[in-house]
Amino acid sequence: MSVQAPPTSITTRIVRVQAFQILLVLIAIWVVFAILEGDRFATVGNMRLVAQNAAILAILGVGMTFVIITAGIDLSIGSVMVFSGVIGAKVMVAQGGDGWGTAWLGIAASVAAGLAWGLVNGVLVAKAKIPPLIVTLGTLGMALGLAQIITKGVDIREVPLVMQSKIGYGNAFGDVPMLAGIALVFLVVGGVVLHLTRFGRHTYAIGSNEEAARRVGLKVDRHLIAVYAISGGLAGVAGILSLAQFATTAIAGQSQTNLNVIAAVVIGGTSLFGGVGTIFGTVVGLFIPAVLQNGFIIVGIQPFWQQVAVGAVLIVAVYVDQLRRAAAQRGGRTNVLSRLRGRESTSNEE
Amino acid sequence: MSEQPILEARGLSRRFGHVTALDGADFDVRPGEVVALIGDNGAGKSTLVKALSGNLAVDSGEIRFDGKPVAIETPTVASGLGIETVYQDLALAPHLDPVANMFLGREVMRPGVLGALGFMDAKQMRVGAQEAFDLLGATVTDLNVPVGSMSGGQRQAIAIARAVHWANRVVFLDEPTAALGVRQTANVLDTIRRVRDHGVAVVFISHSMPHVIEVSDRVQVLRMGRRVATFETAQTSMEELVGAMTGVNGEAA
Known part of the structure; x- marks a missing residue:
């Protein structure tokens, strides 16, 4: 039918992946800060801090990556996280005590609460066919409102000591914070499920072409419900971890969380149009804002610049994704650099 | 007849x-x-x-x-x-590679515990897909790239190979x-x-x-x-x- 072309080599495939290109950006940022303020920036202690701050977002990022790969979105995670934390805190206060028994009860309650919200999202998206943006915007408000009703707007600050000392500020091994260790477990499991299992394969297929997925007999509705439930359940995990870290339900503290996580996932190369994405990319996408924030503070630049920089990176990342998709639709290669160069040269000629 | x-x-x-x-x-x-x-x-x-x-x-x-x-x-x-059908719009997932499309909904699982946990046998599927394409005389040049980046003829060949492979x-x-x-x-x-x-x-x-x-x-x-x-x-x-x-x-x- 056509001439046999040599199969794409592994190295070219890696270089073409957006996550890899973003990783280079991250490394560049890191090197710049290391050169400017190496003594204070490139230290174990400081990296520990960065990892600790990114850990909870990373757990949320795993769920969000799955959701966005199905061409969906989950705006509710910040609120669901708060709600779950409140439920967990309430249960632990009711139980009383500072030991593991109480802590595990709180963990279970929090995860169950998150899972329940995720199921609500999933059923409304898959069965009622309401756009995910609307569904999760609705549950964003509902979860936060209910959290405030339950607490009457006053943060709960009673958290078992063992949670604070072992999870919030403990170490998993060596100098690795427990929170980062837990996040790492979720990232690895999430990555393995996404890239090696049938569940992951179907997640990509549904995001790529839902109708085709239905026609080959995939249970699309059930799969979407599962994906939103995962996102909600992970928000529950994040809720209880946040409680362990800050020893407060921080009801007002998560209003930007959803957007930060979405930005990280998208910066990491997951396409909002579905069908494309990696957990690895999400991790890199999370560390760019985290390292920028940390580095700006150390270097003495107003940390507000971080928001400006992340916004710009986000727009560039989506622009690159657009170019890639346009190139793929023309049946061409997806080398973004040459595409950009091509643009420049044609505009010069004009 | x-x-x-x-x-x-x-x-x-x-x-x-x-x-x-x-x-x-x-x-x-x-x-x-x-x-x-x-x-x-x-x-x-x-x-x-x-x-x-x-x-x-x-x-x-x-x-x-x-x-x-x-x-x-x-x-x-x-x-x-x-009974298998090749639709006019082909019903392929454009972001997946030819092998993944071929086995979509019928993934070959790894034997034993790993299979029960949902792990796919990528090698087996690759071999099966290659055989199916060869049988058809369809030259699918690259089993690793998304089918969305392939020509219309290649996509057609993949869709037909998939249907023929499963339809007996x-x-x-x-x-x-x-x-x-x-x-x-x-x-x-x-x-x-x-x-x-x-x-x-x-x-x-x-x-x-x-x-x-x-x-x-x-x-x-x-x-x-x-x-x-x-x-x-x-x-x-x-x-x-x-x-x-x-x-x-x-x-x-």
Whole structure:
């Protein structure tokens, strides 16, 4: 039918992946800060801090990556996280005590609460066919409102000591914070499920072409419900971890969380149009804002610049994704650099 | 060719609001033959194919498979019977590679505990897909890139290879040559013959009368939601087919 072309080599495939290109950006940022303020920036202690701050977002990022790969979105995670934390805190206060028994009860309650919200999202998206943006915007408000009703707007600050000392500020091994260790477990499991299992394969297929997925007999509705439930359940995990870290339900503290996580996932190369994405990319996408924030503070630049920089990176990342998709639709290669160069040269000629 | 039909439709009807898409349509195909299904736009070809492949419920009528009445309610039921369909839009997932598309919904799992945990056997699927493409004579140049980045001909080849690989009784091909060049078309027609020679029934929907004459054993004509004529291809002509489609000759004769 056509001439046999040599199969794409592994190295070219890696270089073409957006996550890899973003990783280079991250490394560049890191090197710049290391050169400017190496003594204070490139230290174990400081990296520990960065990892600790990114850990909870990373757990949320795993769920969000799955959701966005199905061409969906989950705006509710910040609120669901708060709600779950409140439920967990309430249960632990009711139980009383500072030991593991109480802590595990709180963990279970929090995860169950998150899972329940995720199921609500999933059923409304898959069965009622309401756009995910609307569904999760609705549950964003509902979860936060209910959290405030339950607490009457006053943060709960009673958290078992063992949670604070072992999870919030403990170490998993060596100098690795427990929170980062837990996040790492979720990232690895999430990555393995996404890239090696049938569940992951179907997640990509549904995001790529839902109708085709239905026609080959995939249970699309059930799969979407599962994906939103995962996102909600992970928000529950994040809720209880946040409680362990800050020893407060921080009801007002998560209003930007959803957007930060979405930005990280998208910066990491997951396409909002579905069908494309990696957990690895999400991790890199999370560390760019985290390292920028940390580095700006150390270097003495107003940390507000971080928001400006992340916004710009986000727009560039989506622009690159657009170019890639346009190139793929023309049946061409997806080398973004040459595409950009091509643009420049044609505009010069004009 | 006096064999019993492998798949038979009797008096299928289906309305969409005020539009009658199928109006007591009959259809039959026997093992090891190519039946061309022709008709003007809106004659009900696609509706009939959807009904027979589990993608559309009918209001009334009966579908028989191997002589026995069956209810083909979902594509999964159709697949279970050995019926596969290549749609006009191909129904591929553009971001997945050819292997993933080939095995979508039928992934080969790793043996033992890993398989039970949902791990796929990538190597096995790769080998299976390569074999299927080779059997078809389809040169899929790269098994690692998304099918969305491939040419129309390659995508078509992948969709057909997938259907042929899984269909052991009946294959529906809805306009498989519409988007293809001369060489790819010849390739698809070759594939159709090869599949038929394996004893599989092929239903070929096309607007191209030369292709219909070239590849089919029988031709069935749909007009306004019902079968109006059946021809042995060897004993008919393009004029006769076009006449039956448009109803001009039908009225005169």
